[in-house]
Amino acid sequence: MAEAHAAAAFSFSVTQEGLDVQISHEALRAVYFSGVRSWRKRFTRFWNRVLNGVFPVKYTSLLAFYGIVLLLSFLNYDITCGFNDKVHPWLFSSTFITWNLSHLVSSTLLWLMAVLVIRYSLKMLLCYQGWMFEPRGRMSIKTKLWALCTKILGGTNPKLYSYQASLPRMPVPPLKSTIERYLTSVRPLLDDKDYDAMKSLSEEFLSTIASKLQRYLVLKSWWATNYVSDWWEQYVYLAGRGPIMVNSNYYGMDLLYHVPTNIQTSRAANVVHALFAFRSTLDKEMIKPVSLANNYGVVPLCSSQYERVFNTCRTPGVESGTSATGWTVGTFAVYHQGRWFKMTCYKNGILLEPSELEIQLESIINNTSEPSEGEKHLAALTAGERVPWAKARNTYFADGINKKSLHAIEKAFVLILDDQEQIIEDAEQPGLSSYGRALLHGKCHNRWFDKSFNCVVFKNGRFGINAEHSWADAPIMSYLAEQVLGYEYQSLGYGPDGKVKGRPMVQPILPHRQWQISPECQEVIESSLLVAQNLADDVHLRVSAFKHFGKGLVKTFKMSPDAFIQAALQIAHLRDKGHFSLTYEASMTRLFREGRTETVRSCTNEMCAFARSMNDENATKEERYALLKKAVDRHIDAYKEAMTGQGIDRHLFCLYVVSKYLKLESPFLAKVLRLPWRLSTSQTPHQQAMNIDLNKHPNFLSGGGGFGPVQNQIEMLCFIDILINHLDLIHEIDWVNKKLLVADDGYGVSYIICHEDLIMFHVSSKHSSPETDSERFAANIEQAMLDMRDLCESMKVKK
Known part of the structure; x- marks a missing residue:
């Protein structure tokens, strides 16, 4: 390359x-x-740092303040209330300093003090989350005053990172509260004997080392920007030695009903141009920070994850991986039919137009050269085990041509020109599932899984994304996709022939490539490919469009659509397996600086009671409806607790990490973190950018995205233990046979509430598990949703 x-x-x-x-x-x-x-x-x-350094105040206010001070000083009136008289002899001993200049300096100091007061006041206001727990439409006097103050101090026209310094730090929850809520969350999953044993372990933990561990966490929360995020990234993501394909990476789909062109190179040219245009806007920080949709004033979310969208690549290590961040060059690496090409997106400092990018892409499509030895399956190194990839990288890519070519991929944006077509007819099976599998793992050798994301454009013009998980969470990639699709739709477009608009003004540099891969390296590549193919073959993915109703109908029931779906998932799981399981739902914590995610434990006592009632022939509709209302209200409260830093799992996870650093064993923490999550769920956000009106453009609906089957936490705990206390043992672990640590009998469910009458479900499991079947579970979800609809509508009629 x-x-x-x-x-x-x-x-x-x-x-x-x-x-x-x-x-x-x-x-x-x-x-x-x-x-x-x-x-x-x-x-x-x-x-931008200079501007953000005083936000929400603007520098124009300093000029206005200067004018007022100088004007009033001529009228012998001191607006600073004697501040200048006190500061002048302390700062200026020279008689050459005029009194007016002294006024300017002292006024600047006074203005800076006011800036600090305003910024700190805004930060204190953003620490208040009581508004979130108040009933909709009934705002307390306290919240009304808070909303007024945040609107006054929130500033105008913020840049992407303007609010970062004003965001509060994530608090460490009270220890006893976390333990009590944990015991409540596992009560429906444990019999009396196991629950009493867990309770005894928790009491022992609280009476022994818990307070000591908590003090270390509180100290870290004072010192670090976020007491969770760095450990979460290091131990949950980067420390893993297994394949990140399927197990960690996730995917995002194109629009369901709108494919603007079937010409692969034209679609790719517009998408690449839109991506680099977005990157330019991102570099200039001209993106308005995302805020929660509410009427309570300015409630911004942390924007720190956007910084690593384009300039991040996961780098393997023998002991642990790293997430390398650096300047991204103005190039992109293109994979087509087993060959890697390097292309430029700029000429003479100007971003190439889509018609000029199209020329380069067509030259690749028309290139009939054969892949170099080992080049075709090269990316399988990023799909297999991390240790062989780390050793191969250090051995075969440490210098020479291979180092330069590898560097060209890892520092560039990655585009995959896939040689397959993905045809979807009316958003129905089997096209959706095939499309999802192609994005999740492809052929195991035609995605560079270490990159922050791969942009995949298929032969018939559909595109999608495969994203690496360590650097950011799904809402960031969802926002990026919305921006790109909106820009493509509104600003670029296509001609009648399906080609990009415009005529090329410059002749771009044609792509080149070069590799020298030894036979020994090729053996490692093929070995990694075999591991990845076995993993991919075991994935059972079912993507379906639920078109019976959407959030529009659920809102008429006066219920949260998310809580409604989570209740349906519990019914479906009970019917599928005959019992309940520990359920994970991802919630964001971006109300805090550098916040990422927290767990909402959806399988509550209330949810279980309602799910059982739906299978109980003796339960009346009134009883079921009352239980549903309780379950929905409890789920909403749990979600809000997670968002406001009062979650359970990140706190317990960090306590476990501290215990390992201090070499203190805790049977309670070890047992807590070893309980398997057999149902992992996540909602994909939609319309974050809000740049397309779905009422005017009903076909502009995203297909959402998904992830692989859920995995056990035992593997993660082993890595924490090894990396902190037993690093010398890491080479003795049989990484190939670590499937013993994986929960093969779990489901992964991702869903996106597309609009008023459409919900997409992405259900994943493993073929090797006799207990799971994605087709069956998806059917159970659909039936549970319909049963709940019938229940709620029957109660509406009675009312």
Whole structure:
């Protein structure tokens, strides 16, 4: 993939005629404009830091303050109330400093003090989350005053990171409260004997080492920006030694009903142009920070994850991986039919137009060259076990051409020109499931799974995304996809022939590639491919469109659509397996700085009581409806507790990490974190960017995304223990046979509430488990949703 003619801008050699100097003017121009872009980006970031440093105050207020102070000083009135008289002799001993200049300096200091007071006041206001727990439509006097103050102090026209310094730190929940809520959450899953044993372990934990561990966490919460996120990324994601394909990476789909063109290169050219245009906006921080949709004032969410959208690549290590972040060059790596190409997106410092990008992509499609030895399956290294990939990277990609080519992929944006078509007719099976599998794992060798995300464009023009999970969560990628699709739809478009609009103004540099992969490295590649193929073959994915009703009908029941769906999932699970399981629902904690996710334990006593009633022929509709209302209300409260930093699982996880650092064993924490999650659920956010009106454009509906079957936490706990206390044992672990640590009998369910009358479900499980079947579970979900609809509608009629 090294670009040969641009690899060296200057070279010389000694000949019989003398010194032969060769200068590539094109390469020098490329180097020059690349430097210009880099310095422009640095200056923009510096200037944005200056602006954000005083937000929500603006520098124009300083000029106004200067004018008022100087004007009133001429009228012999001191607006600073004697502040200047006190500061002047302390700052200025020289008689050359005029009194007016002294006023300017003291006024600046006074203004900076006011800025600090305003910023700290806004931060204190954002610490208040009581508004979230108040009934809809009934706002207390306290919340009304808070809303008024946040609107006044919230500022106007914020940039992406304007609110970062004002966001509160994530609090450490009270220890006893976490333990009590944990015991309540597992009560429906344990019989009396097991529950009493768990309760005894918790009491022993509270009376021994719990307070000591809690003090360390509180200390970390004072010192670190977020007491959870760094450990969560390090131990849950980067420490894993198993494949990240299927187990960690997730996928996102294109629009369901709208494919603007069936020409692969044209669609890819527009999507790539839209992505780089978004990256330019992102670098300038011109994106408005996402806020919660409410009427309570300014409630911004943390934007820190956006910083790593384009410039992150996961790097394998023998002991633990890293998430490398650096400047992304203005290039993208393209995979097509087993070959990797390097392409440029800029010429003379200007982003290429889609018609110019299309030329490069067509040159790849028309290129009939064969892949180099080992090149076709090269990306399988990122799909298999992490230790063989780490060792191969250190051995075969440490220098020479392979190092440059690998660097070109890891520092670039990755585009996959897939040679398959994904045909979806009326959003029905089997096309959706095939589409999901293609995005989740593909052929196991045609995705670079370490990249922050892979943009996949299929042969018939459909596109999708495969995203690596360690650097950010799904809402960030969902926002990116919405921005790209909106920009493509509103600003780019296609001609009548399906080709991109516009005429090329410059001739772009054509792509190049180069690898030298040894036979020994090829053996490692094929071994990783075999591991990945076995994993992919075991995935049972069922993607379905639930079109009977959507959030519009659920809202008429005066219920939360998310809580309604979670109740349906419990009914479906009970009918599928005959019992309840520990259920994970992802909730964001981005109300806090550098917040990521928290667990909502959806399988509550109330949910279980309602689910049982739906299978109880003796239960009346009134009884079932009353139980449903209680279950929904309890779920909403649990979700709000998780969002406001009062969740259970991240707190217990961090207590476990601290115990390992201190070499203190806790039977309670070990047992808590070893209980398997056999139902893992997540809702994909929709319309975060809000740049397309779905009422005017009803076909602009996303297919959502999904993830692989749920895994046990035992593997994660082993990694924590090894990395902290027993690093010397890491080479003795049989990574290939660690399937013993994986919960093979679980379901993964992702859903997206697309609009008023459509919900997409992505259900995953493993073929190897005799207890699970994604087709069966999806059918159970559909029937549970219909049964709940009938129940609620019958109660509406009675009322």
